[in-house]
Amino acid sequence: MNNPYLPVKAKIINVKPQTEIDYTFRLETAIKVASGQFFEVSIPNVGEAPISVSDFGDDWIEMTIRNVGKLTNVIHKLKPGSHLFIRGPYGNGFPIQQMSDKDLIIAVGGTGLAPVKSILSQYCKKTIHLKSLTLLTGFKSPADILFREEIEEWRKEFCVELTVDKDDTKNWTGNIGLITGLISKVSISDITNTQVITVGPPIMMKFSVIEFLNRKIAKENIWVSFERKMCCGIGKCGHCKIDNTYICLDGPVFNYYVAQNLID
């Protein structure tokens, strides 16, 4: 019988450090995914954790993993040629296909950039279509910036605004301040035709949504991605449940109209 808990082996074909604690791993696999979906990633003997797909191609997926604990510690020691074990993809991604005639504003904080990265690169590759794309992204400090090279590429294709919460290096010439500052200033030309995606730490998402609502974006046009403890990814373990919603099945991407009622 089909065993949804059995992971498959996926070879690491590239490891790219983004910051000291965030590495991007490219895995060889033909599994088809959508932006915003996640995998349960594991190393047998160590543990399993939900990780978003940060980018994908025909025969690879990328995940950008922050070293925060038991499993991610061990993952960070892996070199190209070694393997990770994955099962998935799980969850619902962003409804990008329905946004082809919309202006899309993506506001992300920190590692929240990872789950939306594939939208940005697909847009550059013209495999998805949008009326326009704007990326607002915030990091704690210049040292925490992810996807530096890609960001430079993106700037050529669409509007990218980047801010850092604070700068101790003294040679940062970009924006300083919270992402909500960027949201309050971003230009919105056609309010009914604008879609918003926001991903990041709970606090950041909360205030970003408030700011977008201030900018009169309708709740129905805002999309958020939730992070909860997950042990199965397939609606069984119960850890991700909020009321009658299972984040792993019904999310992690939610329309804010629904998400506003998800109270832990």
Next chain:
Amino acid sequence: MGYSFNISTFNNVLRELSADYIIYAPVKIFNKGVFSDTDLVTYGQIKTLEDIEFEEKSHFSSKEIFFPITQTLFYFTEDAFSLPKISPKKIIIFCRPCDANGIQRLDQIFLKNGDLMDNYYNELRKKVHLFVLECKYSFDTCFCVSMGANKVDRYSAFIRRAGDTVLCDVSVDFEDRFSKYGTYVNMTPVFIESNDIKVDIPEKIPKSIFYHKLWDEYSERCIACGRCNVVCPTCSCFTMQDIFYEDNPYCGERRRVWASCMIDGFTDMAGGNSFRKNKGERMRFRLLHKIHDFKQKFGSNHHMCVGCGRCSDVCPENISFTACIQKLNQAVQSSDQRGLKS
């Protein structure tokens, strides 16, 4: 089809069944109670009718038989996975109607929540045949009638013990086994029609109730021990554990173990984020899962809770689940919103 037995003829049936089935029933285990010199009533393997405890409610439900507390999902050596072997025998569980209904609630989660079926659950579950024990009287914390879980319509056998006589209503699959030793009688299952405790479950629960002060007392009272979850026939949550063998760290296994939404850590994420830090919120979460969310989610006509009363029976802080339901109901019914915190 109804059959009548005396103890020894019924034991003949059990003996024959035991060739193909592992048979479980509530049993009383001497001196295994939590407190010194007390006994424990729980599900265990039986050989004869006399092994079955008919008079007391079991501390745990029967779920651990097919949803083991610790279950190995697979073993791994450096390069390969292997699956644990399970006994080829089928399973018979003698249980009361509430537990039988509880199993259906678990089926909903493991087999029908989401597109993927839990194969580990399914493999054991499909071996299970239920022999429903008739409840002659309801225990003091039971409220199965309020939850509509007092009756079972699908069972392999329905068992009534009256002194030395055992009457059974048997489904076709078990007909030969029973007819061989029993005498044909007319037998109609009887179910409990009322309990001492009745609860009214509010149909609609407004979100505002999340902020009601009624939960506050539980932050003071509940000690987050999780007993209410582990004894519940319908709690299905689990956590994954990867373990390595001490003698060979390259080999190990991935397991799942029961989890409880009342116990610290249930929502812990790396980086220190967690939700429902206080116990009142956990109480709300558990209670609403049992009497609201499940029904809402699956659009079914029953709630998750089957009214077995075990969570009230085992709470070391004497928290009554049904009293909490009543408080909730009152809060929902009353138009008085003064209980709401701003």
Next chain:
Amino acid sequence: MLDINNKKLIKNGYRITNKRQITALRIRVPGGSLDVKYFDIIKDIAQKYGNGKVHITTRQGFEIPGIPMAKISEINEIIHPILIGMESEIGVSIHNPKTGYPAAGTRNISACIGNNVCPFANYNTTELSKKIEKLIYPHDFHVKIALTGCPNDCIKAHMQDIGVIGMVLPMYDSNRCIGCQACVKNCQKVATGALTIVNYKVKRDHLRCIGCGECILKCPVLAWTRGEKYYRMVVMGRTGKKNPRIAQTFMEWVDETAILKVIENLYHYIDQFIDRSLPKEHVGYIVDRTGIQVFKDYVLKDVYIGSLSKIANYMSFSGYGHEKSNYF
């Protein structure tokens, strides 16, 4: 004035009081648990012969004060159901129950309420008190024994010559354990920190474990259950003028037979070494004189030592004296 043999009077369970010719009767209540029907007898004596009051003693007996010594034999007849019910019937041999208590040296065995009521208790203290009473009463040697259900030691077994503390061997079923750590955290907080989590399951360090059973009480899934009952014996605690001290562990993880045998042997030891030139000698002082090794040789004679059982190699009784210049 009545001619009174003080020694005989005391041995009969009465007391020399601060009023001449007035005595107080002490009723033994082995294990501190009695049928309330005896209250009627106690009440009648107090009202009819005493001053209408009763004192509850620290050893869990009753003391009925204000009794004229002249009434002793009358009272002894009245208390005869108490001697039958609370002594003879549990197996104590009382030659003539109508002449009152045959001895007072060995004090009433006190006990906490035990597992009849208390969730922490690891055994039935009432039942064990009866077994010990049968073994040691009547006896003149001055010995104090108390039984307590668990190491909380509510009865203050540590202030006795012999204190018996209930233990239980916790049995762990790793398949039942959900890794909630309730047992681990609790053992750390209220007991000895004998438990740790290894590979999501619990390890118990038997050397640290005091068999209190807290882990069993705390486990929500009954991964810990009760194994065999065991006991710890603490010895030679005492109050008193000279050198008060707290009892020390003499043996642990021993069974009931070992406890009973050691107590029985203690009396042989006392018999051998007591200083008969003194009016009475408290057992603790005898041990001080003979040394712990001789004590051990005597009390452990024919004692079955189980595989888990441990006997102390060393015990440190310091207690305190009154070298007040050191403190003040």
